Amino acid sequence: MKAIICKSFGPPSNLEYGEMPDPIPAEDEILVNIKACSVNFPDTLIIQGKYQFKPELPFSPGSDVAGFVEAVGSQVKGFKPGDEIVAMTIWGGMAEKMAIKATNCFPKPPEMEMETAASFLVAYGTSYYALKTRGQLKEGETLLVLGASGGVGLTAVELGKMMGARVIAAASTAEKLQLCKEYGADELINYNEENLRDRIKEITGKKGVDVIYDPVGGQYAETALRCMGWDGRYLVVGFAAGDIPKVPLNLPLLKSYQIVGVFWGAWALRDPAANFQQIMQLVQWFKEGKLKPHIQATFPLQEAPRALELILERKVKGKVVIAI
Numbered sequence: 001m002k003a004i005i006c007k008s009f010g011p012p013s014n015l016e017y018g019e020m021p022d023p024i025p026a027e028d029e030i031l032v033n034i035k036a037c038s039v040n041f042p043d044t045l046i047i048q049g050k051y052q053f054k055p056e057l058p059f060s061p062g063s064d065v066a067g068f069v070e071a072v073g074s075q076v077k078g079f080k081p082g083d084e085i086v087a088m089t090i091w092g093g094m095a096e097k098m099a100i101k102a103t104n105c106f107p108k109p110p111e112m113e114m115e116t117a118a119s120f121l122v123a124y125g126t127s128y129y130a131l132k133t134r135g136q137l138k139e140g141e142t143l144l145v146l147g148a149s150g151g152v153g154l155t156a157v158e159l160g161k162m163m164g165a166r167v168i169a170a171a172s173t174a175e176k177l178q179l180c181k182e183y184g185a186d187e188l189i190n191y192n193e194e195n196l197r198d199r200i201k202e203i204t205g206k207k208g209v210d211v212i213y214d215p216v217g218g219q220y221a222e223t224a225l226r227c228m229g230w231d232g233r234y235l236v237v238g239f240a241a242g243d244i245p246k247v248p249l250n251l252p253l254l255k256s257y258q259i260v261g262v263f264w265g266a267w268a269l270r271d272p273a274a275n276f277q278q279i280m281q282l283v284q285w286f287k288e289g290k291l292k293p294h295i296q297a298t299f300p301l302q303e304a305p306r307a308l309e310l311i312l313e314r315k316v317k318g319k320v321v322i323a324i
């Protein structure tokens with residue numbers, strides 16, 4: 001089969017397009033004929049050997065896929081050849097085929113295009129788990145989303161608004177913020193040009209923010225941590241800026257707020273039934289037209305390294321997808 005191959009850890013330009021052996025599914029796995037794979041920030045870390053999981057070389061990156069069931073292992077129930085599915089993995093998705101554990105596969109709604117389906121699971125799964133299960137976001141609360149136009153950020157804006165929050169979107173360009181506005185953001189902060197702390201104060205007054213969704217980390221985190229309101233929840237989603245922030249622990253004490261870790265993929269493996277329920281809720285909202293995954297661009301498999309570069313160059317709004 002054709003695949004994007006990582007033969008040595010390094011930047012996207014190291015990746016090669018070539019042949020890999022067809023995978024053989026184990027008894028609890030599905031052999032998936034992959035039609036689309038979206039790019040997530042962790043893909044850029046995995047190929048550099050900087051992620052918490054380090055695959056054996058050579059491997060294909062890609063964790064968010066949609067396609068057809070080609071064959072099923074002897075223990076797999078509920079799926080048959082020809083079914084359309086969406087699935088999450090850790091790597092392996094930028095290839096024509098992949099063997100994926102059946103518990104990580106979900107039926108694809110027929111009204112969802114393959115590219116859209118491949119953009120759905122990680123972005124919406126992470127944000128819904130973060131805001132609902134971890135953040136306990138309530139109607140009428142204020143939600144600040146950092147990196148608000150990114151893959152997970154934009155879904156946090158959209159879901160936060162749907163859940164009844166007053167959403168403040170923070171991002172680095174006017175163009176990115178315009179998209180956040182289209183996805184329901186009530187207030188916009190350009191943290192490249194404006195003082196994040198002053199603007200949050202201006203918007204929330206003395207009260208501060210109830211819930212902060214942070215997939216960025218780096219320089220913005222401490223400022224945001226100083227803007228939390230009483231009894232708030234700071235959701236630690238990721239560190240796209242690179243640096244892992246160090247937190248002065250007097251801050252959560254003074255406002256009696258919580259710093260809450262969010263690791264959706266690990267939770268989904270530990271509690272597949274609860275995750276299944278949340279994914280089905282998200283799919284239902286999609287069918288009702290309430291969620292609109294934003295795809296900035298689609299690339300053929302050979303050009304997957306360019307898609308990964310765009311993420312690292314901070315040029316992606318919503319998602320980029322590899323069509324296979």
Ligand SMILES: NC(=O)c1ccc[n+]([C@@H]2O[C@H](COP(=O)([O-])OP(=O)(O)OC[C@H]3O[C@@H](n4cnc5c(N)ncnc54)[C@H](OP(=O)(O)O)[C@@H]3O)[C@@H](O)[C@H]2O)c1
Nearest residue numbers: 040041147150151152171172215238239240241262263264
């Ligand atoms: N915890 C979980 O379960 C979970 C699940 C999925 C993803 N994540 C994490 O969430 C983060 C975002 O993932 P994503 O797929 O949404 O990525 P993405 O689409 O690239 O979005 C990341 C955003 O971070 C901002 N950013 C700031 N500094 C950056 C830098 N140096 N390089 C790149 N982006 C930078 C960018 O917005 P501005 O230009 O507007 O600042 C960008 O839109 C990653 O750290 C990822 O590992 C966590």
